[in-house]
Amino acid sequence: MKLLKLVPDDTNIKFLKWRVPFFVVSILLIAASWALVATKGLNYGVDFAGGLEVRATFTQSEEAPVTELRSQVEALGYGSPVVQRFGEDNQVSIRVRLSDEISADKEAAQEAANEIVRALQAEYSDFRLDGNDNVSGKVSGEFRQTALYALLAAMAAIALYIWIRFEWQFGVGALFALFHDVSLTLGMFALFQLEFSLQIIAAILAIIGYSLNDTIVVYDRIRENLKKFRKMPLPELLDLSVNETLARTVMTSLTLFVALLPLLLFGPASLFGMVAGITLGLFVGTYSSVYMAAPILVWLGVTSDSFVPTETVLDQQEKKARGLV
Amino acid sequence: MLDFPTWRKVWLWLITGLCVFAALPSLLSATSVRWPDALPQPMVNLGLDLAGGSHILLEADASQVASQRLENMEENVRGLMRRAEPRIRIGDVSTRGGRLSFILDDPSQVDRARELMLPSINGNGLVREWDLTVEDGNRMILTPTAEGIDQAVSDAMESATEVVRKRIDELGTREPTIIRQGDTRIVVQVPGLQDPEQLKALLGQTAKLEFKLVDQNALPSDVQQGLAPPGSEIFPYAETSDFAGNSLAVRRLGGIRGDNLTGAQQSFDPQTNEPVVNIQFDTDGGRRFAKLTTDNVGKPFAIILDGQVLSAPNINEPIRGGSAQISGGFTVEAANALAISLRSGALPVDLAVIEERTVGPDLGADSIKRGMLAMAVGSALVIVLMIASYGRFGVYATVALVINVAMLLGIMAALNTTLTLPGIAGFVLTIGAAVDANVLINERIREERKRGRRVIAAVENGYKEASRAIYDANITNFIAGVLLFLFGSGPVRGFAVVLVIGLFTSVFTAVTLTRMWVAGWLRTAKPKDITL
Numbered sequence: 001m002k003l004l005k006l007v008p009d010d011t012n013i014k015f016l017k018w019r020v021p022f023f024v025v026s027i028l029l030i031a032a033s034w035a036l037v038a039t040k041g042l043n044y045g046v047d048f049a050g051g052l053e054v055r056a057t058f059t060q061s062e063e064a065p066v067t068e069l070r071s072q073v074e075a076l077g078y079g080s081p082v083v084q085r086f087g088e089d090n091q092v093s094i095r096v097r098l099s100d101e102i103s104a105d106k107e108a109a110q111e112a113a114n115e116i117v118r119a120l121q122a123e124y125s126d127f128r129l130d131g132n133d134n135v136s137g138k139v140s141g142e143f144r145q146t147a148l149y150a151l152l153a154a155m156a157a158i159a160l161y162i163w164i165r166f167e168w169q170f171g172v173g174a175l176f177a178l179f180h181d182v183s184l185t186l187g188m189f190a191l192f193q194l195e196f197s198l199q200i201i202a203a204i205l206a207i208i209g210y211s212l213n214d215t216i217v218v219y220d221r222i223r224e225n226l227k228k229f230r231k232m233p234l235p236e237l238l239d240l241s242v243n244e245t246l247a248r249t250v251m252t253s254l255t256l257f258v259a260l261l262p263l264l265l266f267g268p269a270s271l272f273g274m275v276a277g278i279t280l281g282l283f284v285g286t287y288s289s290v291y292m293a294a295p296i297l298v299w300l301g302v303t304s305d306s307f308v309p310t311e312t313v314l315d316q317q318e319k320k321a322r323g324l325v
Numbered sequence: 326m327l328d329f330p331t332w333r334k335v336w337l338w339l340i341t342g343l344c345v346f347a348a349l350p351s352l353l354s355a356t357s358v359r360w361p362d363a364l365p366q367p368m369v370n371l372g373l374d375l376a377g378g379s380h381i382l383l384e385a386d387a388s389q390v391a392s393q394r395l396e397n398m399e400e401n402v403r404g405l406m407r408r409a410e411p412r413i414r415i416g417d418v419s420t421r422g423g424r425l426s427f428i429l430d431d432p433s434q435v436d437r438a439r440e441l442m443l444p445s446i447n448g449n450g451l452v453r454e455w456d457l458t459v460e461d462g463n464r465m466i467l468t469p470t471a472e473g474i475d476q477a478v479s480d481a482m483e484s485a486t487e488v489v490r491k492r493i494d495e496l497g498t499r500e501p502t503i504i505r506q507g508d509t510r511i512v513v514q515v516p517g518l519q520d521p522e523q524l525k526a527l528l529g530q531t532a533k534l535e536f537k538l539v540d541q542n543a544l545p546s547d548v549q550q551g552l553a554p555p556g557s558e559i560f561p562y563a564e565t566s567d568f569a570g571n572s573l574a575v576r577r578l579g580g581i582r583g584d585n586l587t588g589a590q591q592s593f594d595p596q597t598n599e600p601v602v603n604i605q606f607d608t609d610g611g612r613r614f615a616k617l618t619t620d621n622v623g624k625p626f627a628i629i630l631d632g633q634v635l636s637a638p639n640i641n642e643p644i645r646g647g648s649a650q651i652s653g654g655f656t657v658e659a660a661n662a663l664a665i666s667l668r669s670g671a672l673p674v675d676l677a678v679i680e681e682r683t684v685g686p687d688l689g690a691d692s693i694k695r696g697m698l699a700m701a702v703g704s705a706l707v708i709v710l711m712i713a714s715y716g717r718f719g720v721y722a723t724v725a726l727v728i729n730v731a732m733l734l735g736i737m738a739a740l741n742t743t744l745t746l747p748g749i750a751g752f753v754l755t756i757g758a759a760v761d762a763n764v765l766i767n768e769r770i771r772e773e774r775k776r777g778r779r780v781i782a783a784v785e786n787g788y789k790e791a792s793r794a795i796y797d798a799n800i801t802n803f804i805a806g807v808l809l810f811l812f813g814s815g816p817v818r819g820f821a822v823v824l825v826i827g828l829f830t831s832v833f834t835a836v837t838l839t840r841m842w843v844a845g846w847l848r849t850a851k852p853k854d855i856t857l
Contacts, residue, residue, distance in 0.1 A: 003713065003716050003856060004710075004713040004714045005714070009775065110525060110678065128687070129685060130685040130688040131684040131685050132683050134681040136679040139382065139679050143814055146814040146817070150808065153808045153812050154804075154808045154812075157808050158801050158804060161804055162801065198747070198815070199750075199816065202816060202817060202819075205750075205805070205821075206820075208805065209754050209758075210757060212802065212805075213757075213758065216801065217761075220794035220797060221794075247771075248761075248765055251710075251768070252757070252764050252765075254710065255760045259703035259753065260703065262699040262703045262706075265699075266698065267695055267699040268691065268692035268695040268696050269692075270692055271692070271696065271746060274746070274749075278750060278753065
């Protein structure tokens with residue numbers, strides 16, 4: 001039986017030739033992402049912004065009356081709500097950011113949620129309450145903080161480990177690749193104003209994990225080749241390493257993609273944001289491992305000596321004793 | 326490298342078998358197959374975001390505990406000094422600035438007063454609860470110690486958790502989870518609860534019940550301005566009362582607290598037919614209630630719940646039977662909730678709902694169904710791709726992947742962890758990592774063959790060289806996972822747990838198990854060439 005080969009043998013793509021333009025584009029993309037986050041802002045869900053969210057299905061309708069809902073909830077006087085389709089056309093999520101006074105008063109915050117649900121139940125006979133979240137400003141602030149700490153701590157520890165296992169240049173390279181992935185993902189969430197919640201933090205973590213896998217596989221091969229081909233110029237050696245691992249990169253990305261695609265197409269609506277984030281990160285992560293993590297090593301000055309153990313005094317004594325010197 | 330002694334094979338199969346076995350009850354629960362009762366029943370809990378239900382995070386106000394404690398101390402000191410023989414006269418009692426101070430009229434009594442207070446200051450003897458200092462020879466100052474306050478908050482939270490548990494048990498819901506979290510928080514999770522309003526109404530009530538005599542000398546105009554006569558205090562009427570918006574002055578001392586209740590039931594007033602709550606006192610409470618009502622026939626007394634006056638009926642005759650009736654314009658539901666709250670005892674501290682999440686059961690079930698279908702289709706596609714690319718080695722990888730999923734479920738069930746939506750992201754990542762490990766190994770074997778190595782050497786080298794990258798990748802992810810668990814909150818933690826367990830199972834299945842199978846095959850079939 002003839003087996004499927006996605007990447008032909010002996011590929012020799014000159015990835016490094018285009019490293020400067022690709023790098024410039026990536027830096028621009030990172031800058032653009034942060035600019036988007038700064039100007040448009042992230043569409044924080046109730047996890048991070050506080051307030052309340054009501055999710056509902058209009059069981060007898062084809063489509064949820066989004067515009068009507070917006071004006072109806074607004075008329076209740078809790079400020080302007082964010083009404084979004086959520087999964088099917090007849091499912092919506094209604095988010096209201098409560099004022100600080102209301103959110104601080106437990107009874108007022110609960111009353112607000114009750115009032116919205118009651119008003120909509122009275123108005124629409126086919127209104128089915130699928131769930132509601134009510135997060136006080138205090139807790140949402142804690143969520144923001146712990147999520148940020150967790151991300152930063154994980155990234156720092158990862159860089160440290162790679163520095164110890166490889167060389168500092170590799171640690172910096174991996175960290176840069178992760179920074180690139182996280183930035184671009186945040187940029188996308190800002191651009192399309194997708195709801196940014198704790199689930200998305202889980203997605204970003206999955207992206208970091210995946211991108212890291214990719215980076216380490218390439219780095220491991222670079223390390224191996226650095227020991228093997230001591231005279232080869234670095235750009236050429238990096239190209240060789242990336243080409244050698246290309247079959248693996250394509251195959252892994254493809255299998256993960258086919259696993260994610262059904263979740264994206266007909267998985268539960270509540271998972272959509274998270275799966276979309278992971279899928280996006282799959283592409284970004286693969287790209288960054290090949291075009292960021294490897295080329296940056298050229299500028300950081302990795303040499304073929306990086307992985308040759310330095311001779312110690314003990315080694316020299318041993319050599320002398322054996323009459324090798 | 327490809328040597329597998331029998332004892333090692335036995336070990337590997339034993340571990341695999343145990344983990345898969347532990348996964349069976351969870352996998353079977355979705356089908357109609359019954360798991361024999363005699364066997365252990367490890368189950369993966371489904372988080373509320375998947376199973377439907379309510380999650381409520383309650384927070385206590387620690388400063389309330391401190392001020393309550395100060396008030397109790399004031400009462401305690403007044404009592405001690407009054408009961409002393411001869412009586413110790415004190416004045417200028419103040420609880421300002423979080424400490425209690427008072428002046429002894431006779432400075433020579435300082436040592437006696439100190440001795441009287443000693444047991445209260447030292448508390449239960451484990452921690453010193455108060456610091457006592459004397460200023461100007463006759464001003465005694467009691468300052469609560471930090472350890473004492475911590476202890477009091479911790480005690481209050483413990484009994485609050487107990488009260489919450491009793492109240493939720495009264496709802497008759499299935500398997501609620503009630504856990505203390507941090508210093509001042511309680512997490513309540515009730516799977517399958519459709520109406521969280523009922524739950525919140527029950528938990529939002531402190532249920533501190535007091536019976537106090539109405540101060541009939543207070544001028545209504547003063548009361549409305551918030552001015553209480555000496556020895557009295559002012560409480561507002563509850564919103565449900567006929568006098569909502571008004572206030573009432575009651576006598577500070579001589580009342581009864583609802584601490585000594587043995588029962589409370591919702592019922593109806595035989596005359597007005599309005600919902601009321603019947604309560605029963607224990608012997609001590611009944612005796613004091615009888616005394617209060619006997620001494621004050623014809624006078625009104627106020628029924629005060631959580632600092633609000635429910636009603637202030639006249640005492641028509643002494644109530645000696647040890648039971649009483651509370652009325653106050655209740656609905657049937659409110660009267661029922663109050664009865665439950667009174668039966669479970671008062672909360673020692675107010676609890677505020679600071680986070681609430683409810684997922685309807687329909688949505689949860691739908692999420693699981695769609696998630697399962699998507700995972701099944703995704704897995705099928707991955708399997709096709711793996712076998713088409715790597716033939717026999719792809720089959721090994723696929724079997725390893727299936728075992729990996731089962732083992733991960735099994736370990737989660739054995740540790741009784743909870744699978745949540747973000748946990749599913751962890752699952753996807755784990756499956757990705759497992760597939761990646763096999764892809765790495767198989768691609769490496771291909772390479773080694775291309776370089777002209779013989780079959781056995783190529784396979785050996787493939788596993789050896791690929792393992793380095795696999796271990797490095799998994800260790801970095803492990804470090805990340807542990808940090809996420811340490812620093813993260815709820816959902817991030819759910820992700821981290823799955824990730825960390827999954828790293829172990831994926832390395833075990835994708836590297837160790839497949840190597841055992843490949844070695845076994847190479848040994849028996851002795852192939853000259855392999856299709857890869």
